[in-house]
Amino acid sequence: MLRLLVGPWIGKAVAAAAELGIADGLADGPRTGAELAAELRVRQQPLERLLRLLAAVGLVDDDAGRFRLTATGELLSASHPASMREQALLYDSHYFREAWDRLADGVRTGEQPFVSAFGEDVFSFIAARPEEALRFSSGMAAGAGYAEALASAFDFSGVSKVADVGGGDGAVLEAVLSRHEHVIGVLVDLPASMEPARERLLPFIAEGRCSVVEGDFLERVPAADVHILSRILHNWDDDSARRILANCRAAMPAGDGRVLIAERVLPDSGHPWLSLAFDLHMMVMTGGAERTGSRYEAVLEQAGLRTVGESEMPLEMRLLEAAPVSGRNP
Incomplete structure (x- = not known):
C-alpha cells in the first residue's frame, strides 16, 4: 500500500529530472x-x-557517486529518437494535476473531472492556449513509441495514399513514409499541431510525398486508401467515435480501403494495469474510454466497417484493421 501511495512522488521526481535536463547532462x-x-x-x-x-x-546507475543513464533513463533525453521528456512534463502539467484532483468528485457525481475543474473540455482549453497546445501535441507524440511497429504491422505494398487523421506532430506518418517509399501521405489535424508536423515531415513535403492540412475529423477527412487513427478514438464517446469512423468510410475509394486503429483494447476479463490506467485517464480528461474488442466491433458496425485483422504492438497497444462492410454505408 505504501508503494502505491508514494507513486505520485516518483512521477514528480521523474518530471523534475526532465525539467532540469538531467538526462541530457548525462x-x-x-x-x-x-x-x-x-x-x-x-x-x-x-x-x-x-x-x-x-x-x-x-x-x-550509481557507481560510488558517479551516475550514468540506464536505457530507461535515456528516454528522458531531448535528443533521444524515442524521447519521452515532453510526455513527462505534460503529465506533470497543472491542468493534468487539477483534473485528476477532481477524480473522487467525478465518481460521486458522474461529471467529467476536467470540465468540473476548468469549465470547458480539454480540447477547447488547449486550443485557447497556444503554449499548452504545443506541449500537449509534443507530449502526445512522445507517447507514440509504437510508430515503427505500426508501420511494419500492416502491408502497405498496394497502398498509394495514407491519411493520418489527427496525426499530431507526424511521428506515425513519418514512420510509414520512411518504411514505404512508394506511399504518399497527408496529415490532418487542428492548427496547434501544424508547425511541429510540418517540421518533422519537411523532407517528405520537399519530395512532394506529403502534405499537412488543417481540418476537423469530426466533420470530414481527406480521401485516401488507408486512414490511420492513432490513439484518437479513445478520446471520444461512442457517438463521436462512430462519426470519425463514418467520415473515414466516406473518404475511402469506392468499395475498398482500410482504417488502421491503434489503441489499447481491453480484454473482456482481466486487469491490464496500463490500459486500465489510461481508461481512467480518459474518464478524467476527455470523457472518452479504452474499449473492449466487442465494443469496438459495435462502433465499427454502426460506421459501416468491420475488423479484418489485428496485431499486437508495444505498451499494451493493438492495431485493428477495419474494412468496409460490403453494400453498407453508415
Missing part, C-alpha cells in the same frame, strides 16, 4: 554529482538526493 557519459550540478547550474546536495531516488527506480 548523455555524454557518467558524471559525479558535483560535475553534473555544475553543468546544470543547480545545487549539488539536493541533486544527489534526487539522483539516488532516480537510481532506486532504474533511471540511473
Whole structure:
C-alpha cells in the first residue's frame, strides 16, 4: 500500500529530472554529482538526493557517486529518437494535476473531472492556449513509441495514399513514409499541431510525398486508401467515435480501403494495469474510454466497417484493421 501511495512522488521526481535536463547532462557519459550540478547550474546536495531516488527506480546507475543513464533513463533525453521528456512534463502539467484532483468528485457525481475543474473540455482549453497546445501535441507524440511497429504491422505494398487523421506532430506518418517509399501521405489535424508536423515531415513535403492540412475529423477527412487513427478514438464517446469512423468510410475509394486503429483494447476479463490506467485517464480528461474488442466491433458496425485483422504492438497497444462492410454505408 505504501508503494502505491508514494507513486505520485516518483512521477514528480521523474518530471523534475526532465525539467532540469538531467538526462541530457548525462548523455555524454557518467558524471559525479558535483560535475553534473555544475553543468546544470543547480545545487549539488539536493541533486544527489534526487539522483539516488532516480537510481532506486532504474533511471540511473550509481557507481560510488558517479551516475550514468540506464536505457530507461535515456528516454528522458531531448535528443533521444524515442524521447519521452515532453510526455513527462505534460503529465506533470497543472491542468493534468487539477483534473485528476477532481477524480473522487467525478465518481460521486458522474461529471467529467476536467470540465468540473476548468469549465470547458480539454480540447477547447488547449486550443485557447497556444503554449499548452504545443506541449500537449509534443507530449502526445512522445507517447507514440509504437510508430515503427505500426508501420511494419500492416502491408502497405498496394497502398498509394495514407491519411493520418489527427496525426499530431507526424511521428506515425513519418514512420510509414520512411518504411514505404512508394506511399504518399497527408496529415490532418487542428492548427496547434501544424508547425511541429510540418517540421518533422519537411523532407517528405520537399519530395512532394506529403502534405499537412488543417481540418476537423469530426466533420470530414481527406480521401485516401488507408486512414490511420492513432490513439484518437479513445478520446471520444461512442457517438463521436462512430462519426470519425463514418467520415473515414466516406473518404475511402469506392468499395475498398482500410482504417488502421491503434489503441489499447481491453480484454473482456482481466486487469491490464496500463490500459486500465489510461481508461481512467480518459474518464478524467476527455470523457472518452479504452474499449473492449466487442465494443469496438459495435462502433465499427454502426460506421459501416468491420475488423479484418489485428496485431499486437508495444505498451499494451493493438492495431485493428477495419474494412468496409460490403453494400453498407453508415
